[in-house]
Amino acid sequence: xxxxxxxxxxxxxxxxxxxxxxxxxxxxxxxxxxxxxxxxxxxxxxxxxxxxxxxxxxxxxxxxxxxxxxxxxxxx
Numbered sequence: 001x002x003x004x005x006x007x008x009x010x011x012x013x014x015x016x017x018x019x020x021x022x023x024x025x026x027x028x029x030x031x032x033x034x035x036x037x038x039x040x041x042x043x044x045x046x047x048x049x050x051x052x053x054x055x056x057x058x059x060x061x062x063x064x065x066x067x068x069x070x071x072x073x074x075x076x
Contacts (some may be wrong), residue, residue: 002045004038011039013070028058050065063075 001011015037020029033054035044046054 002036004041004043004045005040006023006043007041008036009040012036012045013039017044019054021054023058028064029068030054030057031065 001010003010004012005051013036015031017034017035017037018029018031019033020027022028033044034050035046037044
């Protein structure tokens, strides 16, 4: 049974999300990842298979679709 690890809700929907990862000091975004999304707080949860597929993708050396510039702030 699904239980959100953030808010504890058991209500969810299937969705696709974008996630940002830091890989060896480099920021990488993966788009359209299939996930269970908490209906209450919106937290995404990934299956083991999806997590493994994302890991293989970002470590594959495959050329990314593109690059974006982003602003970075430090909360100190």
